[in-house]
Amino acid sequence: MRNIKIVLEYDGTNYAGWQRQKNALSIQQVVEEALYKLTKERITVIGAGRTDSGVHARGQVANFFTASRIPAERFSFALNSVLPPDIRVLESQEVSHEFHARYSAKAKQYRYSICMRPHAPAIARNYYYHVPDILDVEAMNAAAKYIIGTHDFKAFQSAGSGVKNTVRTVYEAYWVWEPPCYLHFHIKGNGFLYNMVRILVGTFIEIGRHRMLESDMKRILESGDRDKAGPTVPAHGLCLEKVYY
Amino acid sequence: MRNIKIVLEYDGTNYAGWQRQKNALSIQQVVEEALYKLTKERITVIGAGRTDSGVHARGQVANFFTASRIPAERFSFALNSVLPPDIRVLESQEVSHEFHARYSAKAKQYRYSICMRPHAPAIARNYYYHVPDILDVEAMNAAAKYIIGTHDFKAFQSAGSGVKNTVRTVYEAYWVWEPPCYLHFHIKGNGFLYNMVRILVGTFIEIGRHRMLESDMKRILESGDRDKAGPTVPAHGLCLEKVYY
Numbered sequence: 134m135r136n137i138k139i140v141l142e143y144d145g146t147n148y149a150g151w152q153r154q155k156n157a158l159s160i161q162q163v164v165e166e167a168l169y170k171l172t173k174e175r176i177t178v179i180g181a182g183r184t185d186s187g188v189h190a191r192g193q194v195a196n197f198f199t200a201s202r203i204p205a206e207r208f209s210f211a212l213n214s215v216l217p218p219d220i221r222v223l224e225s226q227e228v229s230h231e232f233h234a235r236y237s238a239k240a241k242q243y244r245y246s247i248c249m250r251p252h253a254p255a256i257a258r259n260y261y262y263h264v265p266d267i268l269d270v271e272a273m274n275a276a277a278k279y280i281i282g283t284h285d286f287k288a289f290q291s292a293g294s295g296v297k298n299t300v301r302t303v304y305e306a307y308w309v310w311e312p313p314c315y316l317h318f319h320i321k322g323n324g325f326l327y328n329m330v331r332i333l334v335g336t337f338i339e340i341g342r343h344r345m346l347e348s349d350m351k352r353i354l355e356s357g358d359r360d361k362a363g364p365t366v367p368a369h370g371l372c373l374e375k376v377y378y
Numbered sequence: 379m380r381n382i383k384i385v386l387e388y389d390g391t392n393y394a395g396w397q398r399q400k401n402a403l404s405i406q407q408v409v410e411e412a413l414y415k416l417t418k419e420r421i422t423v424i425g426a427g428r429t430d431s432g433v434h435a436r437g438q439v440a441n442f443f444t445a446s447r448i449p450a451e452r453f454s455f456a457l458n459s460v461l462p463p464d465i466r467v468l469e470s471q472e473v474s475h476e477f478h479a480r481y482s483a484k485a486k487q488y489r490y491s492i493c494m495r496p497h498a499p500a501i502a503r504n505y506y507y508h509v510p511d512i513l514d515v516e517a518m519n520a521a522a523k524y525i526i527g528t529h530d531f532k533a534f535q536s537a538g539s540g541v542k543n544t545v546r547t548v549y550e551a552y553w554v555w556e557p558p559c560y561l562h563f564h565i566k567g568n569g570f571l572y573n574m575v576r577i578l579v580g581t582f583i584e585i586g587r588h589r590m591l592e593s594d595m596k597r598i599l600e601s602g603d604r605d606k607a608g609p610t611v612p613a614h615g616l617c618l619e620k621v622y623y
Contacts (some may be wrong), residue, residue: 141500142497142501143500143501144500144501144502144503150388152540189501191501207498209497210496210497213497218503219498219500219503220496220501221497221498221499222495222497223495223496234561250468251454251455251468252387252454252458252466252467252468253458253463253466254387255387255388255389255463255464255465256387256388256389256434256505256617257389257502257505258435258463258464258503260501358506367460372501375485377534
C-alpha cells in the first residue's frame with residue numbers, strides 16, 4: 134500500500150463541507166467516490182481541514198492509502214477526469230506511511246474576503262461577503278495585532294464544539310485592501326477553533342464600523358466570553374489557502 | 379420622461395448574452411422585466427455593448443426612458459431588489475435626453491482572463507479560460523504593441539458579421555501576470571468587431587506558445603485574413619470592464 138498526498142482546490146458552494154455526512158453531499162464523499170471509480174477500492178480520504186458548508190479551498194491537503202498501480206504523480210490527472218468541475222486535484226505525490234494530512238499539519242492559512250460597496254457583487258458573488266458600509270481598515274489592522282501570538286481563543290469559538298484546549302498560536306493576521314472595493318483577511322496559525330476565523334472577522338467588522346474599539350479585541354480575547362465578540366460572518370467568504378507541514 | 383443611465387455588473391454564465399432574443403434568456407430581457415415590475419411600463423433598455431453568451435460585465439452601461447417617479451439615484455437599489463443575484467445595478471443617475479448608451483460611447487475597455495497551470499480552476503472557473511501550457515508573456519506583450527493605434531482589424535472578425543468598416547482604434551493593449559498563475563489581457567479601444575477580443579487573445583496564446591512569432595501579429599493584421607489569425611477563445615474569460623463617454 135502506498136500513501137498518496139493530494140492538494141485540492143474546490144468551490145464549496147454546492148457542498149455540505151469537507152466531512153462525510155448522512156443526507157448531504159460532502160467533498161470527502163465525492164473524492165472517495167472518484168477514487169472508487171479509478172481503483173475499485175473503498176478508500177477513506179483524510180483531509181487536513183474540515184471546512185464547513187460553503188467554505189472554499191485553494192490548498193486543502195488530503196491523504197489516502199491505495200494498492201492501485203496508478204503512478205503517484207498521475208493521480209491528479211486521473212482524479213480530475215472523474216471529479217466534477219468544482220473540485221480539482223492540483224498535485225499528487227507519494228509520501229511516507231507516517232504522513233497524516235490532519236495530524237502532521239504544522240500550520241494552516243485561511244483568507245476571508247469582503248466586497249465593500251453599496252451593492253452586492255454579481256461576479257464572484259460566492260467568494261465575497263458583502264458589507265455595504267465603509268470599514269476602517271487601519272483600525273482593523275491595529276486590532277489584528279492583538280491576536281498574533283499564543284492566546285486562549287475561547288471567546289472566538291462557537292458554542293457546543295466540545296474542544297477543551299482552546300489555546301492556539303496565530304503567526305500572521307492582517308487585512309489587505311484590493312482596489313476598488315475588496316478586503317482580504319489573511320490568517321496563519323497552528324490550529325483554529327470551530328468558527329474561529331469567522332467570529333474574528335465578525336469582530337473586526339464591528340471595529341471597522343467603529344461600533345467597537347481596536348482595544349476591544351484584546352478585552353474580548355481576555356474575557357473568554359463568546360457573547361462579547363462580534364457575529365459569525367457567512368461561510369462563503371472563507372477559503373482554506375494553504376496547509377504547512 | 380426622464381433618461382436614466384445605469385452601470386451594471388453581471389455574471390454572464392447563465393445568460394444568452396446582453397441582447398434580447400427568442401427562446402433564450404438575455405440580460406436585457408431580465409432588466410426590462412425588472413423595470414416592468416417597478417414601473418409597470420414596457421421599457422426598452424439600450425446597452426453600450428452587446429456582450430455574447432457567457433461574457434461578463436463589471437461596467438456595462440445602459441439607459442432607458444421612464445415616466446416613473448422613482449428618484450434616479452434610487453433606481454439601483456429598487457432594481458436590485460427585483461433582479462436575480464447574478465445581475466446588479468451599481469449606479470443610476472439621470473442624464474440628458476441626448477445620451478445613448480451605445481452611440482454616445484467614446485471607448486470601451488475589456489479584460490480577458492486566463493488560468494495558466496496544469497489543472498483547470500475550481501474556484502472562479504466561470505471567469506478564467508484554462509490554458510495548461512506555460513505562455514511567454516513577454517512575447518505576448520511585444521506582439522500587443524502591433525495592435526495599438528488605428529488599423530483595419532478585418533483579420534480579427536468572425537465571419538458573417540456584415541460590418542463594412544473594419545477600421546478601429548486601440549488605445550491600450552497589454553498583458554498582466556497575476557501570481558501564482560493568472561494572466562489578464564487589458565484592451566481599450568473606440569470600438570470592437572464581432573469576436574475581435576477573443577480572436578486577438580487566441581492569436582496571443584499561439585504567440586505565447588511560440589507556435590507563432592511576435593511579428594506574426596503585424597503580418598496577420600496587414601493580411602486582413604481571418605484564417606491566418608488564431609482561434610476564437612471561449613466567451614467565459616471575457617469581461618466588459620468599463621465604457622467611456
